[in-house]
Amino acid sequence: MNLLDLVIALPALGFVLALLMPRTQENAIKMLALGVSLATFVLSLGLVNGFQSGQTGQQFVTDNIWIASPEIHWHVGIDGLSLWLVILSTFLTPIAILLSWKAIHDRAKEFFAFVLLLEFGLVGVFAAWDLFLFYVFWEVVLVPMYFLIGIWGHDRRIYAAVKFFLYTMAGSVLMLAGIIFIYLRVGTFDYVQILAAISSGHAMLTHTEETLLFLAFFLAFAIKVPLFPLHTWLPDAHVEAPTAGSVMLASVMLKMGTYGLVRFCLPMFPTAARENASWIVALAIIGIVYGGLVALVQPNMKKLVAYSSVSHLGFVVLGIFSFTQIGLDGAVYQMLNHGISTGALFLLVGFLYERRHSLAIADFGGVATVAPWLSIMFLVTTLASIGLPTLNNFVGEFMVLQGSAQANFSWTVFASLGVIISACYMLWMYQRVFFGETNEEVKHHVPDLSLREWACVIPLVVMMVWMGMYSQSFLPVVSEANAKILDQSKMNVPLRVAAPRMTEHAPPDLSRPPVTAAAAGGRADAR
């Protein structure tokens, strides 16, 4: 059992312990949940510490047989792509617990237990290297989130929770069919072996099979991202969820979709991914602009932030399907940025809600005069979200736009509109909520940040500045992992008669050295 196993297992243990506690001990349960999640976070920092840069492939690997027939492994490990997503999950969970401290009284035991179960699933999704295990974690995440929205949400919570569950379930059953199909073709669920079999040509998929499998996986991920036009569950889920639910949903769960695209869709189905890139990019750009425009007219703060997520994740998908190193790096970086800054936005909106019991922009005004610190923190987050240089989102958006420009300049032109629109809706909301005349309700009910709230906000703001000022702390390992994924996603292009049109769009060859001698040999033979 290595450190990574521990990071996965600890939240599960916390979940069981929390369930065993008597429900009257509300404070003890909260302390337990906070303690477990903080311990998990500290342990996960050990992953960063022990992570060997320069090694491609996974680290902290455990590979044990879970079920003998069909052979299913407990195969977990992390590479540069999953490292930061695991950290993002463990980083945000204690914050989500802390921010619910006062807000959740009703059935507190279940609430905190579910948050821990959610963490277990999320870390597992990013660490799994066995397709079956990945699917298991993918579904495990669904259950606690369903309850978090459905029990502790706002008025239309039931509708939102059921919609959320069914959308995701519909996508994932097709992915399950795809996973089983690949298993039958390759004879294993082990992702490393599957990739080796596919790239070496041992498991040739016909063009139709590859396209259909790509679509099966893509649909599951695109629903989760969510990509326009599959995004309709998101505003409902976000608006109705309790603050902690919104934070976890926006910051980490949506990344499951984009992570899946990078991790599975590109390397396993390189040809199909490239052939279908054009319409996917078109949808991503529509999402960027559409999400922004819809956000502009929202009267509800949470809904506004939710639509801004649709827009931001459009950037991520654009970066992924630009098939350029810098675009992909930017996409991954943008996943983390969005996790931090949108998480912070939901958190701050949640604070406002706790004070005023309303999410309507019109119910606020002049908050800056009564709660200056809250306003400043909100301002920093707003500026980060619209991509102000020196704050985190700028780096990611810039890289994505640069990558898309390398692939096709017209994409960049349209996507840039999204940056402008985001400035409009965010600043306009900020102006209406924090400036102007202070109304009576606000004057009496909106105190400034409490100590506990400071503790939630500060880590996020620090990360925004850090990630904006010194992206080199994070990007090198991401780049290494992405380089390998890009290489794998090219692998089959010379083997098959790819559509010639696509090679025009293909990015300039970054002439990276081949990953392994075996893979290079395989390619040379094929030529």
Added chain:
Amino acid sequence: MPASFAPSAADLLRYAPETVLTVAGTLLMVLDPLFAKKSPKLFGHLSIAAFLVAIVAAFQANGAQGLAFSNLLIVDGFATYFRVLVLIIGIVTVLLSYRYLDREQAETGEYHALLLFSVSGQCLMVASNDLMMVFIGLEISSIATYILAGYLRDDKRNNEAALKYFLLGSFATAFMLYGVALIYGATGTTKLDEIRAALLTRGADAWFPMVGIAAALMFVGLAFKVSAAPFQVWAPDVYQGAPAPVSVFMATAPKAAAFAIFLRIFTTAFNQIAGGWEPLVWISALLSMTIGNFAALTQTNLKRMLAYSSIAHAGYVLVALASHSDDGTAGAMFYLAAYALMNLGAFAVVIHISGKGEKHVRIEDLAGLARRQPVTAALLTVFLLSLIGVPLTGGFFGKFYIFRAALQSNLVWLAVLGLLNSAVAAYYYLRLLVVMYMHEPGDVVENLEPLTPGLRAALILPAIGIFYLGVAPGAVLSFAKLSSSFVR
């Protein structure tokens, strides 16, 4: 061979579970007048003991695998698997019945005796190697179940259920018998291995179209017993009308036994004419899943909803049969175990909340259960998640193995449609979760009695089983896999 009127010791051992149950059932009828007033629970305790002894006997019999009674019976891993399964179902049914019978002030002696007889019929069925034995087992099982369905004879819904079940069931049995007769006419035997050999040596075309018609008629009879579409119409009415413990018993034990014999007949005797029956099963599987799931969406009565859901689940098992492979058979075996456990658990909650005369069986009656009895609600959640097919539950692995088998046999469309069906099904199971967790407690839940020990056991045991099948399915699956390859 010299005629011998005394069966050999090995034969008796192979027949031991049925003997135990029959003797115990008879004993209960004798004891009934003596103890019915004094200690009504005694009969339940005795039947649990009988089931436990029978389980031991089944394992002992498994140690002496082989044919028995002039090849009428066959004891193999497959038979043992299903014997143990129906015996476990019997135990849980007794556990759920304590409170129910007490509440309805029903007599307990006959009830448990009938239960024992019914299970003994099912044990016989799954171990038959002869169509006549199948028929006898089926009748022992069915007749006892007909009576159980109308057990509370003053209740008019019970009467309706029993009558419907009896009339349609006899009709289906007649179809089945007709098929047996035609097979006998064609091949001159009713033994499964001999039919198989005859079809193998002379080819099915030699008796065209007689064998085909026979197989189709037996398909109808068995499809009725497993409530597969288009012969499912009786199931919702009967499950809704029968006493709740009997409903769940009918939905699990006779169904498991009927599926067992379905698998055995069609993969042994009719293996040669698979090309003929596979499309039938394919269509029936798709219809069952679709009709079951879509009809369940609109139900307001819990028992009726679970009845439709059981039709859908029969469809999933038929997918395994349609894939016609060892993996498919093993998948079906695994799924039937998981299905039985989750259904028993779900019905245990229904029995818990329904109250005297089953007044409270609407979905809304569960409102707020999580607030007043969080443990009960959590256990029902486990069963529902398993019915949906969420990972780490037995239901998920069952579905997984079945659809894997289907894809392996290139039934891509059936697998995709089946998986999409299970997404549809999520909706109506989620409704129960919504009502339990997200609504405020209603009158029913506010006045709910605490769980009685019997019901508690009937909830916890299946939940443990479901987690066992969901987290460590290896042992059960490898046993199923091993025995499935010997069925042929």
